[in-house]
Amino acid sequence: MKQQEVFRALADPTRRAILKRLQKGSLSAGEIGAMFDMTGATLSHHFTVLKRADLVRNERRGRNIVYSLNTSVMEDLTRLVLDLVPATRGRGEGK
Amino acid sequence: MKQQEVFRALADPTRRAILKRLQKGSLSAGEIGAMFDMTGATLSHHFTVLKRADLVRNERRGRNIVYSLNTSVMEDLTRLVLDLVPATRGRGEGK
DNA sequence: ACAACATTTAGATGATTATCTAAATATACG
DNA sequence: CGTATATTTAGATAATCATCTAAATGTTGT
Numbered sequence: 001m002k003q004q005e006v007f008r009a010l011a012d013p014t015r016r017a018i019l020k021r022l023q024k025g026s027l028s029a030g031e032i033g034a035m036f037d038m039t040g041a042t043l044s045h046h047f048t049v050l051k052r053a054d055l056v057r058n059e060r061r062g063r064n065i066v067y068s069l070n071t072s073v074m075e076d077l078t079r080l081v082l083d084l085v086p087a088t089r090g091r092g093e094g095k
Numbered sequence: 096m097k098q099q100e101v102f103r104a105l106a107d108p109t110r111r112a113i114l115k116r117l118q119k120g121s122l123s124a125g126e127i128g129a130m131f132d133m134t135g136a137t138l139s140h141h142f143t144v145l146k147r148a149d150l151v152r153n154e155r156r157g158r159n160i161v162y163s164l165n166t167s168v169m170e171d172l173t174r175l176v177l178d179l180v181p182a183t184r185g186r187g188e189g190k
Numbered sequence: 191a192c193a194a195c196a197t198t199t200a201g202a203t204g205a206t207t208a209t210c211t212a213a214a215t216a217t218a219c220g
Numbered sequence: 221c222g223t224a225t226a227t228t229t230a231g232a233t234a235a236t237c238a239t240c241t242a243a244a245t246g247t248t249g250t
Contacts, residue, residue, distance in 0.1 A: 040228085041211080085166070
């Protein structure tokens with residue numbers, strides 16, 4: 001996992017909002033675009049950042065491109081953050 | 096909690112390293128500075144960002160200024176991230 | 191009060207970032 | 221095949237950011 005890319009991706013509120021939407025299921029670029037007040041080009045840039053962090057996957061379906069969460073990296077992220085919190089309870093407590 | 100400030104603070108690797116060091120206990124600005132190859136002024140800037148996110152606290156002790164983790168915000172952060180991950184196991188699963 | 195030490199503030203600089211418009215690419219359909 | 225639709229790429233711009241040097245502030249001990 002590219003830790004730096006993941007944290008950087010998370011630093012933008014639009015990208016976090018995109019991730020939250022994708023929790024509920026995959027969406028096409030257009031559907032996501034309809035939720036934000038910015039151009040498709042800008043959204044496309046955000047997708048690129050999210051993909052670079054491997055937080056989302058995309059797949060062409062017909063004339064749409066459908067984005068979905070990469071849940072395994074999301075879990076890596078969870079671990080990462082838990083690792084940042086001292087004396088973390090609820091999990092391993094490992095080295 | 097100021098979510099945006101927290102994520103922004105986490106986006107820089109130096110700041111994440113500082114947080115990790117502070118897990119093991121409080122440190123003065125000088126002690127932290129000794130661990131990184133950058134000027135004290137730059138470090139001071141990073142402290143400011145971490146403080147704005149309320150991730151660290153500081154306290155003057157003699158001629159040093161001692162920094163320590165604000166663990167409660169770190170836990171808020173944990174919740175935030177878990178909330179970003181779908182079907183999160185390990186905790187509440189609440190709405 | 192002064193000199194030494196520790197840290198922050200101020201101001202500048204170059205790099206990165208979010209955003210836009212316009213053009214390019216890819217797919218579907220008549 | 222050509223037109224409409226969906227998305228990305230290219231290029232530009234303004235804002236934000238990490239970093240530096242120099243100066244200011246606050247603290248201690250003499």
